Amino acid sequence: MKKFFSTFLFSILAFAASSQVLSNKEKYTEADTLRGSLRAERAYDALKYHLKLKVDPSEKYIGGSNVITFKMEQKLPTMQIDLFENMNIDSIVFHRKNLEYNRKYNAVFVEFEEALAKNTTDSLEFFYSGHPIVAKNAPWDGGFVWTEDEDGNPWVGVAVQGTGASLWYPNKDHQSDEPDGVQLDIAVPNGLMNVSNGRMIGKKDLGNGYTEWSWKTVNPINNYDVMINIANYEHFSDKFQDLTLDYYVLPYNLDKAKKQFKEVQDMMECFYDKMGPYPFVEDGYKLVETPYLGMEHQSAVAYGNKYMKGYLGRDLSGTGVGLKWDYIIIHESGHEWYGNSITAKDIADMWIHEGFTTYTEAIYTECGWGKEAALKYIKGQRKNIQNRETIIGDYGVNAEGSGDMYYKGSNLLNTIRSIYDDDELWWNTLRDYTATYKHKVIKTQTVEDFFNKPVETDLQPVFDQYLRHSRIPELQFKKDGKTFAYRWRADVEGFDMPVDVFIDGKETRLKPTTEWKKLDKKVSSEDSIKLNDLEFYVNMSFK
Known part of the structure; x- marks a missing residue:
C-alpha cells in the first residue's frame, strides 16, 4: 500500500484493501x-x-x-x-x-x-x-x-x-x-x-x-483471486434465480451471518438490473469469513466486516447513507463484475477495477433509497480525494496510479452519466459494457471508446483530464456587463465539457470551452449562479 500520511488514507484506503502497490515511483x-x-x-x-x-x-x-x-x-x-x-x-x-x-x-x-x-x-x-x-x-x-x-x-x-x-x-x-x-x-x-x-x-x-x-x-x-481460506467453517446456502449462494462462517457467527447475508438477495436483484447477470454463474457465489477485512476473490469473496453496516460501523462518505448497507458485501461483490470479470491488462489501469466498483456502492444505494441518496453518497466520497497524482499509473513496471482511482473514478463515472443526461441510455450502456467485455482483459482506451460512442459529446477530453491529470476542471465566471462570462480552466488543451448550473434557481446546461463565452442571461450577482455539484465533480470560481 502506498505511503499516505493523512486521514484521507484511512478513509479512501480504509477500504482500498485491494491496492497493495499504489506507487508512482520516481525510480523503477x-x-x-x-x-x-x-x-x-x-x-x-x-x-x-x-x-x-x-x-x-x-x-x-x-x-x-x-x-x-x-x-x-x-x-x-x-x-x-x-x-x-x-x-x-x-x-x-x-x-x-x-x-x-x-x-x-x-x-x-x-x-x-x-x-x-x-x-x-x-x-x-x-x-x-x-x-x-x-x-x-x-x-x-x-x-x-x-x-x-x-x-x-x-x-x-x-x-x-x-x-x-x-x-x-x-x-x-x-x-x-x-x-x-x-x-x-x-x-x-x-x-x-x-x-x-x-x-x-x-x-x-x-x-x-x-x-x-x-x-x-x-x-x-x-x-x-486464486485463494485458500482455512477454518472450522459452518456452511449454509441460498439461491438467487439460477445462482447458488454459499456462505462459510465461523460457528459462533452463524446466526449473525444468516441475518446479515440476507442483503445479498437485494444486492443481486439490483446488480442484475443495473449491470447485468452475475458473471460467474457456473462457479457460484460465496461469502467466506476471513481474519482480515475483505477482498474480491472471485466466486469466494472474503468477508471480515464483523456483521456491521457501513465499513466496520462507519460511513466512508460522511453522509450517513453508507450506514444503510454492509460495505464489504456490496463493494467486494461489485468487483465480480468490475475487476474479476472485466480486468485491466496492466495495473496502471486499475481504475477500471476500482472506479467502477466504488460506483457500484452508489448503484446499490440508488436501488434501495433513490437517486438523490446515491448522488449525496457520491458527493460525500469527494472528501477522500486528494487530486495530487494521476489516476493512471506507469505502464510496464507493476505500478498503480494514485488512490484517487476509487472515489475520483466513481465521481468521474457519475459526471459522465450527467453528461449523458439520459438515465435509460446510461444504464443500457453500462449493461452493454459489462456484457461486451465479460471475462475480458482490456485497457483504459477501450473503456473510453465504449462510453464515448453513445453520445454526441466527445468524452475524450473529459477522460484525459480526470485520468491523466491530477487536477479536476474549474468552471470560471467573471462579470461581463450586466451578466457573466464563463470558461473552463483545465490541463487538456481545448477542454470542453457540458455542465449544469442553477441560475436564479433554474437548472441550465452550459457548454463552456477554454475561451470566454458570454452568458445569455441577465444575472444580478454571483450568488444567483450555483453549480449542480451533485451531478458534476468540478470546481467553480468567480474572478
Whole structure:
C-alpha cells in the first residue's frame, strides 16, 4: 500500500484493501520490470493452474506443486515463471525430466532443452515449499494471515492483490494473462475446512491427519483471486434465480451471518438490473469469513466486516447513507463484475477495477433509497480525494496510479452519466459494457471508446483530464456587463465539457470551452449562479 500520511488514507484506503502497490515511483528497479512487463520470456498463454498443496498452520508452512498448462505464443527456449525469492524451488518437471532454471528477484527463468515451438500446448509441474510472507496488516499489505478463532482453532487467510499471487504459488504473475480455470487440492489438518474458488469437487481423508479439499473453477480468473481460506467453517446456502449462494462462517457467527447475508438477495436483484447477470454463474457465489477485512476473490469473496453496516460501523462518505448497507458485501461483490470479470491488462489501469466498483456502492444505494441518496453518497466520497497524482499509473513496471482511482473514478463515472443526461441510455450502456467485455482483459482506451460512442459529446477530453491529470476542471465566471462570462480552466488543451448550473434557481446546461463565452442571461450577482455539484465533480470560481 502506498505511503499516505493523512486521514484521507484511512478513509479512501480504509477500504482500498485491494491496492497493495499504489506507487508512482520516481525510480523503477529491474525487479519492477521483471514483474510488470511482458518480456519475451512471458510469450506464452497460461491456460490452467492445478495447485496441490499441504498447509501446516502450526508451522506457517506450505508445500506442494502447481501444474501449469500453457500454449506458446512464439518459439521459446526460456520461460519466466514468477515465485517470490523467499520460497524454495524443489524441482521443475517437464516430460518427466527436471529442468534447469535461474532465479532473479521474484522471477524464475526455466530453461528447456529444446525451444518450444509456437502454438505448442504443454504443461510442467513446479514443486515448491516454504514459509510464505506473513501479512503485517492484511489486506493493506500482501501475505498470509495465520491466526486462531475465538475457540482456538486455526484460521488462515491470504490477501495478495498488487503484492502478487507469486507470493504463495508459481504462476505467470501479470494481469494480462488469466488461466481459463484453476483446480485447488488443498490438504489441511483434520477438523478444518479449506474453501477456495469455484465449486467443491471432492473431499478426501489422506490418512495422515490431513483432509484434502478440492475446488475447481470453469471461468477465467485473475491470479490474485486464486485463494485458500482455512477454518472450522459452518456452511449454509441460498439461491438467487439460477445462482447458488454459499456462505462459510465461523460457528459462533452463524446466526449473525444468516441475518446479515440476507442483503445479498437485494444486492443481486439490483446488480442484475443495473449491470447485468452475475458473471460467474457456473462457479457460484460465496461469502467466506476471513481474519482480515475483505477482498474480491472471485466466486469466494472474503468477508471480515464483523456483521456491521457501513465499513466496520462507519460511513466512508460522511453522509450517513453508507450506514444503510454492509460495505464489504456490496463493494467486494461489485468487483465480480468490475475487476474479476472485466480486468485491466496492466495495473496502471486499475481504475477500471476500482472506479467502477466504488460506483457500484452508489448503484446499490440508488436501488434501495433513490437517486438523490446515491448522488449525496457520491458527493460525500469527494472528501477522500486528494487530486495530487494521476489516476493512471506507469505502464510496464507493476505500478498503480494514485488512490484517487476509487472515489475520483466513481465521481468521474457519475459526471459522465450527467453528461449523458439520459438515465435509460446510461444504464443500457453500462449493461452493454459489462456484457461486451465479460471475462475480458482490456485497457483504459477501450473503456473510453465504449462510453464515448453513445453520445454526441466527445468524452475524450473529459477522460484525459480526470485520468491523466491530477487536477479536476474549474468552471470560471467573471462579470461581463450586466451578466457573466464563463470558461473552463483545465490541463487538456481545448477542454470542453457540458455542465449544469442553477441560475436564479433554474437548472441550465452550459457548454463552456477554454475561451470566454458570454452568458445569455441577465444575472444580478454571483450568488444567483450555483453549480449542480451533485451531478458534476468540478470546481467553480468567480474572478
